[in-house]
Amino acid sequence: MHSQQSGRRRFLKSGAALAGWAVGAVRSVSGQAPAGSEPPAALAGSEASSRDYGVRSGFETSGRLTHIQAWVANVGPPVAPALRTPLQDSVGIITPAPLHYVVDHGSPTPGIDPRQHSLLIHGLVDRPLLFTLDELKRLPAVSRIHFLACAGNSYLPLEQRQNAKTVQETHGWTSCSEWTGVPLSLLLQEVGVQKGGTWIQAEGAEIRKLASSIPMAKALDDVLVAYGQNGEAIRPEQGYPLRLIVPGFEGIRNVKWLRRIKVVDRPYMMKYEGTIYTNLRPDGTARWFQLELETNSVITSPSGEQRLPGPGFHEITGLAWSGGGAIRRVEVSTDGGRTWKDAQLQAPVLAKAHTRFRFPWNWDGKEAVLQSRSTNEWGEVQPTKAALERMWGVTPDYWLTTTNRIQHFNAIQPWKVTSDGRVHNVIWET
Amino acid sequence: MLFGKPSLLASFVVWTASVAALAQGPAYHLGRTPTPEEIQALDISIGPEGKELPPGSGTAREGAKLYAERCAPCHGPTGAEMAVYHRPLVGGKGSLTTVQPVKTIGNYWAFATTIWDYIRRAMPLDKPGSLRVDDVYALTAFLLYRNEIVREDDVLNATNLPQIQMPGRKLFFPAEPDWKPGYRQLYFSPQPERRERRR
Secondary structure (H helix, E strand, O other): OHHHHHHHHHHHHHHHHHOOOOHHHHHHHOOOOOOOOOOOOOOOHHHHHOOOOOOOOOOOOOOOOOOOHHHOOOOOOOOOOOEOOOHHHOOOOOOOHHHOOEOOOOOOOOOOOHHHOEEEEEEOEOOOEEEEHHHHHHOOOEEEEEEEEOOOOOOOOHHHHHHOOOHHHHHOOEEEEEEEEEEHHHHHHHHOEOOOOOEEEEEEOOOOOOEEEEEHHHHOOOOEEEEEEOOEEOOHHHOOOOEEEOOOEOHHHOOEOEEEEEEEOOOOOOHHHHOOOOEEOOOOOEEOOOOEOOOEEEEEEOOOOOEOOOOEEEEEEEEEEOOOOOEEEEEEEOEOOOOOEEOEEOOOOOOOOOEEEEEEEEEOOOOEEEEEEEEEOOOOEOOOHHHHHHHHOOOOHHHHHOOOOOOOOOOOOOEEEOOOOEEEEOHHHO | OOOOOHHHHHHHHHHHHHHHHHOOOOOOOOOEOOOHHHHHHHOOOOOOOOOOOOOOEEOHHHHHHHHHHHHHHHHOOOOOOOOOOOOOOOOOOOOOOOOOOOOOOOOOOOOHHHHHHHHHHHOOOOOOOOOOHHHHHHHHHHHHHHOOOOOOOOOEEOOOHHHOOOHHHHHEEOOOOOOOOOEEOOOOOOOOEEOOOOO
């Protein structure tokens, strides 16, 4: 008991200095007793008493708030902070539900009683229907692994740029879960979509009742009305008890706390889809309904603010994803993009899901710039920042001066390793 | 005999059964039919054509007082302030082509119906749903007036609100959003592009 506490205290003390370091580095300093010494003490406190619903080891401190608290610039009436997944600590493709990113657009998480919750499907349908949660659970279900990502992920606006250090800060608005629920196509068959029903509008039950328009072709394709996440009920902050999962589309379309679906004849132009989730371009025109997320990837280790303990073997690993389908290829460069080599894709490689890639690397102790580049099943390649600049018709200065909020930014992310082993984000320095 | 051969009858039965399977009928018979009142209570969607706008009206002059009471604490006294949410509702003229664009109702929102829908849906954030229908028209009118889109005494109602030409409407493309499997959209392509597999 005592040794357990002092061990934890020692860990927490050093934890502040270590936050964000490589998992390997943390392990080596956290005071693991050498083999042959006394066995570890039994669990105490909350870890031991939580047998009905387990908790992680008290030595594990990975969290969504690290480095993020300072950014919650909004003050005043209820505004929930947006939380980012600690991708630097992730080791597979599934994000634990308590580490899933959260963007709530300021609505506090509603505490919904599932017995009081129902889903209304109406509009241009033959038979409007109201489903209880129990009824939805009686219907044939599917489980599918899909990523979610905020359209604003991987681009930090100018005023937040000083926080663009870790991969959690730059790319932490993406997570991946196994979602379980009823295919929306099945529910639409039950209500009978009428001729002219070309879009749906989905709406949540939270204080702002945010709503989003989704084309019928997508609704009938692979959209789920989900009640399960990673084998249990969806977490409240992820939409308990019901959430629309729109695979590959920008996060805002995946309506949480789903209470209503209306079949309509056109996009209903709700506030968020018509304003924030659009791309204003430098010429003053704007792209809206850029629904599908582009092919993207990032090296999660080594990544920003980590420190390599020294030269020698280091596995480079990261995640790749594409809203357009499966990842076909990930290449890694360790020399600033001069040469690229194929990384190994770890099975399973699933459509519209995080794909883990791994690349063996022997660091020679000299300065290096690490980057990953993904290609999706259509052969669409993740662009460099320079390629995005050509597409946008801007110079590199644009990103350093504009306060415009860019959506769907999917440029290749470079991490520079300096000779002391420290890793830095250099995307805005090139 | 009406059916000459048993085999003919059998094939007729098979045919009708397969037609039933293909029809767009319900297969599971779960869920219940909501009453019109239940639908009405939840159906707060207002589309760009404004078909769903309820009867009522309001002017900017009426909206000014409401705005001061219910909205100004967060959005600032005139709506042009950065205020709590760092997103002004008013102004931004000429800023969209600069490096510091200010996107507001006046220069960026494409439909007046979106203002009406969002105010009723979500505002004020401390008590959504507490505004009367006429209040929502009046506040919409006030925000349009502050953005120099309507006059102070213009009476907005279900008929004329959807007809307001918003300056932001012409900025966006594609003009009619669309999505089909096998297509993708890029920042600068005017229409969704058909995908082709590349090696």
